[in-house]
Amino acid sequence: MSFLEVSVHGNAITERDVQTGTNRETIRRIRARWVFSAARAPVAEGVVSIRGGRILEVAQRADERGVEDLGNVAILPGFVNAHTHLEFSSLAEPLGEPGIRLPEWIRALMAWRNSEAGLRAENTIQGLEESVCLGTTTLGEIAQTGWPQAAFESVAVGAMVFLELIAPRPENLEMAMEQARRHLQHSHSRWRRGLSPHAPYTVRGELLDYAIALSSVHRVPLAFHLAESREELELLRSGTGPLADFLRELESWDPGVVAPPARPLDYLRRLAAADRVLVVHGNYLDDDEIELLAENCDRMAVVYCPRTHGHFGHPCYPLPRMLAAGVSVALGTDSRASSPDLSMLAEMRAVARKHPSVDPRTVLELATLRGARSLGLDREVGSLEPGKCADLAMVALPDRGAKDPYELLFDSDLPVVATWCRGEPVYQAPAQV
Ligand SMILES: [Zn+2]
Secondary structure, eight states: OOOEEEEEEEEEEEEEEETTTOOOEEEEEEEEEEEESSOOOEEEEEEEETTTTTTEEOOOOOOOHHHHHHHSEEEOOOOEEEEEGGGGGTHHHHOOOOOOHHHHHHHHHHHHHHHHTOOOOOHHHOOOOOOHHTTTEEEEEOOTTTHHHHHHHHSEEEEEEEEOOOSSSSSHHHHHHHHHHTTTOOOOOOOOOEEEEEEEETTTTTHHHHHHHHHHHHHHHEEEESSSOOHHHHHHHHHOOOOHHHHHHHOOOOOGGHHHHHHHHHHHHHHSSSSSSEEOOOOOOOOOHHHHHHHTTTTTTEEHHHHHHHHHHHHOOOOOHHHHHTTTEEEEOOOOSSSSOOOHHHHHHHHHHHOOSHHHHHHHHHHTHHOOOOOTTTTTTSSOTSBBBBOOOEEESSOOOSSSHHHHHHHHHOEEEEETTHHHHEEOOHHHH
């Protein structure tokens, strides 16, 4: 039994253990009009209590002592952006007109990457800063060799850094395998490691199997772009079509990279042997593929990138079908090469608009708890539950009432006004005048 003496200083509470004479860590309490924990129902006039950078409690508290009132905002778990490529973050707008075909878009992407503006560490830093200002506190980042490691170590957001592996030809294999091995030798408290064999048309089977084996041995996740476009499905089926023509033109094509006739299901069956997998996009997954993903939902997830999906003009995303089947789904922005910005709030609002049949609570989970689960980080982040990191996004709410509090979040264009990581403010929007 311990005897605690509680003292209030401004907005903080300090507990002093009378028996030992020692101060316990300060508790910080913040109240908002709504607290969405992503684990339980939203709490009106909820108070989030934080100690040592972790959530102590989320409750509706009558006790006014030491509570900092944030007013008409919502407190949410910091967002999990499960798929992005921050190297493209200095682009002012997506590449190509809406409805652009994937081969033409890749052509524009490569031209930009090879230009003076591309491949600069500052682009990634810009993306990290933008993410923080938009309430994102955990990233699933696809990185190139030479990625700016120091930048990830100096920001507050956490990241799963997937090293991109590309080897369409036999002569590229050894170097890609070496890069993968080297990447797995490092990690840091702010970022963890994963591998991203890029896609079926850029990764030879030997490299894919090698990455799967490394994932299993080192217990790290893989991210793999799959079933992204009709052109990809055609290439898998027949080994021909506009994507094969385009890759041949780039001299990045080797017929041995695919084994037609193939389909995404063949890849999913192989990937199921990995420790954890993020299937990026999955725009054209069929019923068999959705079933396999549902059966493996504890280790395999799909990352839906709603506004990127819209940029390419794909047919309606099978989100309700996937959710009903039990597939684990996360949300991502993808990069600014196909999305107007890195806002996860905008992605959630896009989902709420495009898929009105999906429960808004699920929409929030896609960008928080389910995203964290897809990365294997849900014991630490993704919801406001006791013991988890106090990573928070604060969103301004409209001055009206609403029957359903989720309406205030999603039927609105008000922004993120503050971001906290590990219980500390890391972004505060300038005050409105
Ligand atoms: Zn991607």
